Amino acid sequence: MPLTVRRRRAPFRAVALTLAALAILTCGTGTLGNAASANPTLQGLWQSTGYGTVVSVNGRHLRTYETTRVSCLPGSLEAEQRGSPRAGGTVDFRPTVKDEAGRITLTPDTDGTGDVIRLRFVDNAGFRTLHRVHGLPKQCGRRPSRDPRSVFDTFWQTYAENYPSFTAKGIDWAAVRDRYRPMVTADTTDAGLFHILEDMIEPLHDAHTAIVASTNQYFTGRRAGTEAPTSDTVTKIEKATAASVGTPQQRWGRGALAYADLPGRIGYLRITRFSGFTGNGDYTRDRAELDRALDAVFTEARTRGATALRGLVIDLRFNGGGSDSLGLRVASRLTARAYTAYAKRARDNTAGAERFTSPQPIRVSPRSDGPLYTGPLAVLTGRLTVSAGETFTQALMNRTPSPVRIGENTQGAFSDTMDRVLPNGWSFTLPNEKYLASDGTAFDGTGIAPTIRVPVFTDDDFAARRDSALARARELLG
Numbered sequence: 001m002p003l004t005v006r007r008r009r010a011p012f013r014a015v016a017l018t019l020a021a022l023a024i025l026t027c028g029t030g031t032l033g034n035a036a037s038a039n040p041t042l043q044g045l046w047q048s049t050g051y052g053t054v055v056s057v058n059g060r061h062l063r064t065y066e067t068t069r070v071s072c073l074p075g076s077l078e079a080e081q082r083g084s085p086r087a088g089g090t091v092d093f094r095p096t097v098k099d100e101a102g103r104i105t106l107t108p109d110t111d112g113t114g115d116v117i118r119l120r121f122v123d124n125a126g127f128r129t130l131h132r133v134h135g136l137p138k139q140c141g142r143r144p145s146r147d148p149r150s151v152f153d154t155f156w157q158t159y160a161e162n163y164p165s166f167t168a169k170g171i172d173w174a175a176v177r178d179r180y181r182p183m184v185t186a187d188t189t190d191a192g193l194f195h196i197l198e199d200m201i202e203p204l205h206d207a208h209t210a211i212v213a214s215t216n217q218y219f220t221g222r223r224a225g226t227e228a229p230t231s232d233t234v235t236k237i238e239k240a241t242a243a244s245v246g247t248p249q250q251r252w253g254r255g256a257l258a259y260a261d262l263p264g265r266i267g268y269l270r271i272t273r274f275s276g277f278t279g280n281g282d283y284t285r286d287r288a289e290l291d292r293a294l295d296a297v298f299t300e301a302r303t304r305g306a307t308a309l310r311g312l313v314i315d316l317r318f319n320g321g322g323s324d325s326l327g328l329r330v331a332s333r334l335t336a337r338a339y340t341a342y343a344k345r346a347r348d349n350t351a352g353a354e355r356f357t358s359p360q361p362i363r364v365s366p367r368s369d370g371p372l373y374t375g376p377l378a379v380l381t382g383r384l385t386v387s388a389g390e391t392f393t394q395a396l397m398n399r400t401p402s403p404v405r406i407g408e409n410t411q412g413a414f415s416d417t418m419d420r421v422l423p424n425g426w427s428f429t430l431p432n433e434k435y436l437a438s439d440g441t442a443f444d445g446t447g448i449a450p451t452i453r454v455p456v457f458t459d460d461d462f463a464a465r466r467d468s469a470l471a472r473a474r475e476l477l478g
Contacts, residue, residue: 039085041114042106046130048119050346050357051418051432052162054137055119055130057106062093065140066420068157068349071150072140073421079104102283123275123283124416125324125362125391126344144423148188151422152181155197158420161349162432164356165444169204176200190424194219197428205445207386207413208431223412223445226383229318236462237318241270244467252293253277253286259297264478265308267373268470269297270315271330274388275322283323290326295370298333303371311376311477313470317407317456321387324362324416331364331395336374338365341395343436359436364395377403378473381448382456385410391435393448398438404476407456407469410447452476 046055053075054065064075079093082103086092090107102123109116115132144150156177166173180196188196190213198219201209209221222228229237242249245268249258256277258270275281277289301307312334328341343359366372381393390410396403415431422428434442454469455461461468 039089039091039106039108041089041108042091042117045133045136046117046119047133049129049131050162050348051128052158052349054133054140062104062106065136066158067137067139068154068161070139070157071144071154071423072137072142073144073154073423076419076421076427102281123323123325125328125341126360128346129357146424147186148184148193148424149181149186151193151424151426152184152196154422155428156181156200158418158428159201159430162347162418163204163430164347164354164415164432164434165204165206165442167354168442169445171204191217194426201430206431207411208415208417208429211426211428213426223383223447226411229384233457234318237457240457240462240465240467241315241470243465244470250296252296253289254279257290257293259293261302262313262474264474265310266474266477267297267302267309267312268315269312271389271392272318273320273322274324274326274392283325286323287326287329290329294330294333298371298373300371303373309373309375311378312373313378313380313473313477314403315380315470316385316389316393317380317382317469318384319386319389319392320384321389321413324388324391327388327392328362328364328395330392331399332367333370334373334377334396335364335366335399336372337400338363339398339400340364340438341398342391342438344433345436346433356434362395364399376401376477378477379403379405380407380456380469380473381405381410381450382408382469383411383447384457385447387411387413390414390443390448394435394437394443397448404452404473405448405450406452406454406473406476407450408453409449410443412443412445412447414442414444 042057044057052067054067056063060081062079064077066073066075077095079095082092082094088107090105093104102121105120107118108114109118117130118127119130120127160173180200183196184193194213194217197211201221204221205224206221207223210219212218245260247260247262249260251258254277256271256273260268262268275286278285302309331341341362341364343361345356345359348355348357379393379396385393391414393410414435415433417429418432419429420427434444436442452472454472456469
């Protein structure tokens, strides 16, 4: 099975390249429909800074186009306005596909020109800046070709313009094109093309890279030396963890959230993902379920007075990611002061050198209406701490007091994923962002190193029915 990676934003459905969609591409902005029903200043076409996306707002309807210098495809996101504009002119949209229930907001920028807006996905940290344009890129007027060479070119160019870590990983992407492009002809089979694309990105060793041709033909990257967890491995992890905790755990979020009080007034909070707490992909409901769990954990008794916890262990060693916003929501229960979690920036689609958008600070603010835990904290991490599990770990690094990190390096895949469609209907994903620590460090590829290195989920530990990392945390906090 592939390495489990739950991305912050679930991949949107692929859109078939029908003649109707192609007609939209060639007609510019088209009629704006019932513009009075939305904020009129948001109507029209908007080009994102970074992210390779053009957003069209037509009346109450929003849709996207995925662009590179050589391609333009109908994007897989379509959404409809919900309600009337809010304060500041913000307009809410919801995706039209039922399993994509996360809210999207568009807000006019305060520059006063009406030519800049901000787009937010409610389950993402931060926002994207979009600038008004008066027409689609010229490549949008061409009918996409399903020729294998066109598929290759779109795939290669998307990475060339957006992948953020070629330099850090020592990859010459132009040389990759020179090696593989001659192998692709008009007669290249689907199987042959798939393996070429896979071979191109496998050396990136990036858990946020993937290609999906069908339910039976897909590839997901992972850091070198990481074994994809099997069902047998998962069973061993669950048994070993439960035995080491040694006391019944309360559970929420379909088992993804668990808590136990350990001897010595030490709390144990295990989080195996930051999504899917309610099973229907609805961020709002997931957030409510997370709050329900955190309310039960961080009580007055555990956070104040003689019965307060002396220490808290947060176990992220088998956390496959999800929503950064939910991770920040947990962090808000663990501090009494606001601080910057990290800064986020994206590749800026520039030819040649890797240029990025300005770093956007992402803050942690303490919850204002309930108990907070501000005592000693130990965070358990390992190679199966992925994506939002890693950004949550990073969000705690500037906390006071700083947590001790115990275990192994996290996986090294931080960015939200760009979810793209190829001209032949295949889908693929790649990262395009960097998450920066306060000193400007990015942890892509290497992951966040522990403060105290202890083997995680080893065969020796399984055989001995021990949990070295948790035992060390309990020793330090006790």
